[in-house]
Amino acid sequence: MTRLRWSVPTILALAASLLAVPPATARDDGPIKDPIPDDPAPAGMGLVLQEVAQLPKSEPTPPELVTDPRLKRHNRINYVGEIPDGSGRLFVPDLNGKLYFLDGKTKEQKVYLDVGATFAPDFFSAQGLGQGFGFTAFHPEFKKNGKFYTVHVEAGEALKTKTPDLTPQPRTAYHGVVDEWTATDPSSDTFQGTRRELLRVGFSGRIHGIQQIDFSPNARPGDADYGKLYMAVGDGGNGNVGDNGGDPQNLGVPQGKILRIDPAGNDSANGKYGIPADNPYAGQAGKVGEIYAHGMRDPHRFSWDTKGSKRMFLAHIGEHAIESIHQISPGSNLGWSEREGAFRFDKADRCFLYPLPADDIKNGYEYPLAAYDHDPPVGHSCTSDSGHAISGGYVYRGGHLPALRGKYLFTDIVDGRLLYTEERDMRRDPTGQKRAQIYQLAAYDTAGNPVTMRQLAGDNRVDLRFGMDAKGEPYLLAKANGKIWKIVGTRTFADCKTGPxxxxxxxxxxxxxxxxxxxxxxxxxxxxxxxxxxxxxxxxxxxxxxxxxxxxxxxxxxxxxxxxxxxxxxxxxxxxxxxxxxxxxxxxxxxxxxxxxxxxxxxxxxxxxxxxxxxxxxxxxxxxxxxxxxxxxxxxxxxxxxxxxxxxxxxxxxxxxxxxxxxxxxxxxxxxxxxxxxxxxxxxxxxxxxxxxxxxxxx
Structure with a gap:
């Protein structure tokens, strides 16, 4: 082995070489004015839409308290899905209070249950974009046991006579309530049966309450996840400031989380449901055992890929800049309100986001698999709504639309853009730098004419969401005119005969x-x-x-x-x-x-x-x-x-x-x-x- 001789000239030469190395480029930790420079790209493909229903007009309750024009829609239908009983019937909840069933073939509609009337006069849907009767989830064995679950909002006397089951936010102004209903005859088109309250959560704000509730379609009888109810619980609209600042990161409160419970159990604090033993914080002192994942502002919609990796995905609505899609696993932390998307959120700055700190990876935040930003027009106030919000859909695995297979379909609620990203490209990156490309789909009527969702909805604010049937075939619905469309085909953009x-x-x-x-x-x-x-x-x-x-x-x-x-x-x-x-x-x-x-x-x-x-x-x-x-x-x-x-x-x-x-x-x-x-x-x-x-x- 050759021995290195450390002579004085050698040492001086080495020192000089080290001094000659240019200093590292200084980090720019200033505000980021364009967080995501890349826009959704043209997909070169469009969805063929067939109108199948228009739900009745409805009004928020109580009407005299409605001051936000965004609540004055044709109605406030929020989702369309299929009842898991083989009947082909679809269900559609309206935030203003009614649950509709639609015939599987004719799409004839009937009021199955009036949730608003059941809980009157405390039922509340007059303020806040998500307030009212928010969602319905049917037990996978509904055909046999008749059980389904709803979430709704209460105010008024309920604030004095009823107590939240988990730690409420200071100055609670609204209750988000989850109920279990048991139908005497599951095949009936009108509800008759019993109900019981499972869980009540207290919120100080009128937005970001309990959003979606649902069961995993991937769970089978005997699986630990079978019959477990997931609930997307927002931060109450104040999860980054004031008394509630930090709630999404506080494992001692339910706000800003996804909860997971067992409706058939009884070991919860109120004895009305169970806390699954495999929840990440079950049995840990000072932590809400119902928590499955946390660090969320407005967890709007979640779904599971029914094939491939069978991952759980969440569409997360941002504050003023980032709309994002995340993978959710037990214990996932999306970072809000320390992070918005893959950027640092500064509570003192209502206008801009900031770069991640150099040592950020130690925090283990679950950064977006795909995301887009708001790009508000020049002169727009950074503290007001910029007119963008993501509504998550699902990974298409159906059999009728091969061009869509493997694509995670979603929308922008407000402007009505139809978007997707490839499931295979949605991969975790702990640095937050790599994201899957988002593509924008066109839309066509059944005659092949290009249309936009704004045209079909008759309004610049579409209030657009995806739904699906039991076979995974997609639907779209809009609050602007209360219509539901089924996606019956796809078309290549600009595909026409050229010749001879x-x-x-x-x-x-x-x-x-x-x-x-x-x-x-x-x-x-x-x-x-x-x-x-x-x-x-x-x-x-x-x-x-x-x-x-x-x-x-x-x-x-x-x-x-x-x-x-x-x-x-x-x-x-x-x-x-x-x-x-x-x-x-x-x-x-x-x-x-x-x-x-x-x-x-x-x-x-x-x-x-x-x-x-x-x-x-x-x-x-x-x-x-x-x-x-x-x-x-x-x-x-x-x-x-x-x-x-x-x-x-x-x-x-x-x-x-x-x-x-x-x-x-x-x-x-x-x-x-x-x-x-x-x-x-x-x-x-x-x-x-x-x-x-x-x-x-x-x-």
């Missing part, structure tokens, strides 16, 4: 009409824009392009080509465009393919209609601290495959790059139903080859 016209081998000068012929070359099978264009009078539009004259104008069309940007990569705003639907120099569509996606005119789909170009794709987000659109389409000097699909009948437009299975940009616009194809740029240079246009002849 086919144009290719179009690289001769005679095949094209350029704006400025001297700037173009047609050589070696390529169409080359060799000199940058210059702005021209008239509407703001691409400066230089050439229109394909070979073949006829087309309606629905598909454009396939290879393109290259010849402007040096050091130039950030380099671009080329694909023109389609061309009518005239001031009437056409174009897809802008750029290396830069940080300004409005770049990297999007646009229409020029005798006015300045207008962006029509759904990717531009100008509400961010650093606005941006779809990911840059082309960032290098290589050739890239580009595909543009345009369905004239529906107005759908999709742009794909390099054979991607999902489009990088989509739009729906019916301004131009037909026209010619073209290629060009604003003020850059580039080239095209291997062009093929297939389409229907223009009418």
């Amino acid at each position: 016209v086919r144009v290719s081998h179009a690289t001769r000068a005679g095949d094209w009409t350029p704006v400025t012929p001297s700037k173009w070359r047609f050589e070696n099978g390529q169409v080359v824009l060799a000199e940058a264009g210059a702005e021209r009078p008239g509407p703001r539009r691409p400066f230089e392009y050439a229109v394909l004259q070979k073949g006829p104008a087309v309606g629905s069309s598909r454009i396939d080509a290879k393109v290259r940007l010849d402007t040096p990569v050091e130039v950030s705003n380099r671009d080329v465009i694909i023109v389609f639907g061309y009518k005239s120099d001031t009437e056409f569509y174009y897809a802008h393919l750029s290396s830069d996606n940080t300004i409005y005119p770049h990297n999007g789909i646009f229409v020029v209609n005798n006015a300045d170009r207008l962006r029509i794709d759904g990717q531009w987000n100008g509400n961010r601290q650093a606005p941006k659109g779809a990911p840059p389409a082309i960032k290098d000097a290589a050739w890239h495959d580009v595909q543009v699909e345009h369905c004239a009948g529906t107005g759908e437009i999709a742009v794909y790059v390099d054979g991607g299975r999902k489009p990088i940009m989509t739009a729906v616009d019916t301004t131009f139903g037909s026209g010619r194809v073209g290629f060009g740029s604003f003020d850059n240079v580039g080239r095209l080859r291997d062009l093929t246009v297939t389409g229907t002849p223009a009418q």
Whole structure:
């Protein structure tokens, strides 16, 4: 073995080398103005929706106390599910008080139980978005034992005459109550039987009470989890400040937790239910044994994947920034109100989140598997509702919609976006840095016309939620108009017939009409824009392009080509465009393919209609601290495959790059139903080859 000789020169040289190491980059612990820069991406797919029912109009109780316009909806239906008795009947709770049963075939509706009337005059649904009759859960053996469970809110005299079973919040103003009902005849469409109260929780605030209650569909008779009732209990709306600050992290109180109980047991403090021995804190002094997981603000909806890993997922509504999906295991801690999503929450700052501390991993918080942020518009008050909230759905494992299998389906309650992420991509990351990509789905009516949930609900505030039947087939329901839709199919976005016209081998000068012929070359099978264009009078539009004259104008069309940007990569705003639907120099569509996606005119789909170009794709987000659109389409000097699909009948437009299975940009616009194809740029240079246009002849 060679022995190292530590001479004075050696020591001095080593010291010098150590001193020469540059210092570590200082951490930026300041406020984060754009927590999640990535937006949901286009899925390239849509759901086909069939309206199956509209529930009756209802009013909050007592009506004279309603001051929040968000409660004044057609009704406040909150979920749709199937009764587990093989009858095919669906159940729908309305927060305003009634439980409806719908016939499995006709969807004819009947009031099965009036929860509001049963608990009047203490029943309360007039203030708070989740107050009233919140949820129903049927025992897995309902067909035999007739048992089901409800959660509702009480105020009034109940606050004086009834006592919460677990530690209430100071200045309790509302009680969340879980009841067990036993139907004499489980097959009846009208309830008759008995009830008993299981559990009562006291809240100081009018929001974030007891949300969902449910049984795991994965548990089988004999399993430890069989017949155990899970309850999502919010923080009461004040879990981060005041007297209740820290409740979600306090294992001595039930607020801000998921609880798990055994309705058939009797070892709880009130003797009305059991505390499962395998709960993580069962039997521990000073801790609520009913707690299964904690650290939650508004645990809105939870579900279990019925195949694969069979994991439990929770959709968690954030404060002012983060909507998130988490995996829930015994003892999981989501971090609220120390954390919102994978960010540090500062109770003194009502506007911004902060980076995680360097040693955060020691806390063991359960950070989101997937998440998106609010991006409120410029000038929006950071202490007011920004109009976003997640409503969790479930991982689709049904048999009728193969394109959805393995996808966790969910919605944004307020704006009605239909979203999903792949279950296989939802993986835990203790650092909170890695999240599954979220995709946004389109929607169609049964005739194949693209629609939005805002259009179907007739309101900009949709109040949209997922539900499902016993086979895992999905439904959607909206409070805005009280309607229920069944998802009866899926469609590929911009999937329409293009043909019989086919144009290719179009690289001769005679095949094209350029704006400025001297700037173009047609050589070696390529169409080359060799000199940058210059702005021209008239509407703001691409400066230089050439229109394909070979073949006829087309309606629905598909454009396939290879393109290259010849402007040096050091130039950030380099671009080329694909023109389609061309009518005239001031009437056409174009897809802008750029290396830069940080300004409005770049990297999007646009229409020029005798006015300045207008962006029509759904990717531009100008509400961010650093606005941006779809990911840059082309960032290098290589050739890239580009595909543009345009369905004239529906107005759908999709742009794909390099054979991607999902489009990088989509739009729906019916301004131009037909026209010619073209290629060009604003003020850059580039080239095209291997062009093929297939389409229907223009009418």
